[in-house]
Amino acid sequence: MRALVPAAAPLVPSSIADRLRDAAVHTDWVPDLGQNIGSRTWWRGAATCVALIGAAWMTRPGMPPVLGYAPPAVTGVALEETRTQGIAPLGLGATTGRRMAASGLVRHLTETPERPQIDLTVTLGGGDTLSNALGRAGVGMNEAARVATLVSGAVALDQLKPGTILSLTMGRRPSRLQPRPIEKLTFRAGFDLNLAVNRAGDALLLDRQPISIDRAPLHVRGLVGDGLYRSMRAAGVPARVVESYIKAVAARMPIGEVGAADTFDLVADQARAATGEVEVGQLQYAGLVDAAGKRRLQLVRWGDKDGEGGSFMDPAGQVERRGFMGMPVAGRVTSTFGYRMHPLLGFMRMHKGIDIGAPYGSPIYAAIDGVVQFAGRSGGYGNFVKLAHAGGYASGYGHMSRIAVSSGTRVQRGQVIGYVGSTGMSTGPHLHWEVWKNGVPVNPRAISLSSVQTVSGNTLRGLKAKLARLLSAPAR
Incomplete structure (x- = not known):
């Protein structure tokens, strides 16, 4: 049988040249000079840097420098003209914008000439009149009155909305002591009407420009x-x-x-x-x-x-009139009337109203006609509004983000009295709604004050015809 031979050991460099080559390969010649300052590795890296700089300096090309063209210095009159027309900082003595000296061809004017026409706009303000707005633009009183008279023949002046923009073209005036005459005036007089006042010689003429309106519902x-x-x-x-x-x-x-x-x-x-x-x-x-x-x-x-x-x-x-709306805010009931585990206090407690979850800032409406008894901050209710109604009823609205009424104000059913929030003892945006009958809390969902009226005859036929016409409009 053949004897087992052990595996060969790794090859070890046998010569000095091999050992030097191996050391050069495994040595970091360009270490980070920002670390280990003063160490052996750092000095080796510094030596490498100096060697590279020296090699670059010794191998630099021996080309002579290329000299640029230097313009001759400007002096005298040429220097003044250059400084006048040149662009340079004022701190360096520039005189940019200074007029050059007038020659013999220049003729002095006694007064600055005016433009033959100027275009401007003026905005009609709240409580403003057309005549006053034209006067602010520089139109003479008599001519402004003539324009107002022309415009009043097409539209009532008090129907001009604040913010209406008047576009004016003013002509040349006979002298500086007189106002410029109106050459043209255009503005939007109504949703379906543009008006233009144009000059024809010494007369002013009104031009009506109707705007087509599509009244599809x-x-x-x-x-x-x-x-x-x-x-x-x-x-x-x-x-x-x-x-x-x-x-x-x-x-x-x-x-x-x-x-x-x-x-x-x-x-x-x-x-x-x-x-x-x-x-x-x-x-x-x-x-x-x-x-x-x-x-x-x-x-x-x-x-x-x-x-x-x-x-x-x-x-x-049928026309139904309810004293109380279904709910005073668009949302869903998150907590009903009666005993419940209080979400913050942690024990059973009577909940004297209902909680209606709704997005923050949703409008809150008065449930029925009444008078504001209280509007302000009220302990755990946060921003709170209490309304007094006929028949011994009262209603309260809590945790508002903002109150829209004040104490003593009479409100109508459906009027906005505030906005949904999370003030007071609240875990999120919602409305706490309470109703009292002669001072005793009652379930708001159990209250129903409504009456139904029925019409007939021509009114009913007209109602059905209107319904058919409205539903025939294409929906989107």
């Missing part, structure tokens, strides 16, 4: 999702229209009963100008469709005035 439909307010705003509905929709729906059913799978449906007045501006008017239709596609609610505005003439009716012609 705004019809928006979408899922309720996380909340009515947020979803409708995301769909492009103006906040004022959203508030009107919520108030109309809350008068018929609690907002908390609106499900995430429901579909809101609304129609509002809209005017779209040919120039691109859009104005959205008041809400005309408020509808709600459940997840199965069945209509839960249909409300149509009937009349343009507040009160009975401006109420929302259902297709049967």
Whole structure:
């Protein structure tokens, strides 16, 4: 049998040259000179640096320097002209901008000539009049009065909105002691009208320029999702229209009963100008469709005035008036009336109202007509508003971020009295709503003060015709 031979050992450099080569390979010749200053490694790196510098200096090219062209020095008159026209710091003696000496061809003017025309704009301020605004722009009193008279024939002067921009072109004046005459005046007199005043000789003529308006109503439909307010705003509905929709729906059913799978449906007045501006008017239709596609609610505005003439009716012609809205804020009930474990104090305690969770800053509405008894800070309630109502009722609204009314103010049902917050003893943004009957706390959800009125005849037929017309508008 063959004997086992042990594995060969690693090769070891046998000669001095091999040992030197191995040492050179494993030596750090360029260490960081910022570390271990004064050590053996540091001195080795310093020596390497000096050697490299010396090698670079010894191998430098022997080329002679290339001399640049030096312009001759400027003196005398040429120096003054150069300094006058040159750009240099004032600290170095520059005289940039100084006029050169006039020659014999220069003729001195007795006065500075005026521009033949000037263009300017003036903005109509709050409580301002057209004549005063033109006067501030330098128009003479008599001519400003003539322009106001011309404009009043096309639009009432008190209907001109603050912020209206007047574009003026002023002509040449006979002398410096007289105001410039108006050559042209243009401005937006109304949503559907531009006006221009032009000069023709000594006369001023008014030119009406109507703007085409598309008055197709705004019809928006979408899922309720996380909340009515947020979803409708995301769909492009103006906040004022959203508030009107919520108030109309809350008068018929609690907002908390609106499900995430429901579909809101609304129609509002809209005017779209040919120039691109859009104005959205008041809400005309408020509808709600459940997840199965069945209509839960249909409300149509009937009349343009507040009160009975401006109420929302259902297709049967019924007008419902409730003293209390379903809830004073758009949200969901997070804590009901009765005994509960207090979230902060940690023991059972009577909860004298209901908590309604809502996004921070959501508007809070008065539940019924009343008078503000208190508006301010009130201990654990934080920012608190208390309203006194007829029939011995009172209601309170706590944890507001901001109060919108003051004590002694009379408020109407649906009027904004504050905004949702988390002041006082609160764990998050919500509204604490309390109701008292003759000073005794009662469940707000158990209160129902409502009355139903029914119309018939021509009013009912007109209501149904309006409903059909509104629903025929294409929805987006």
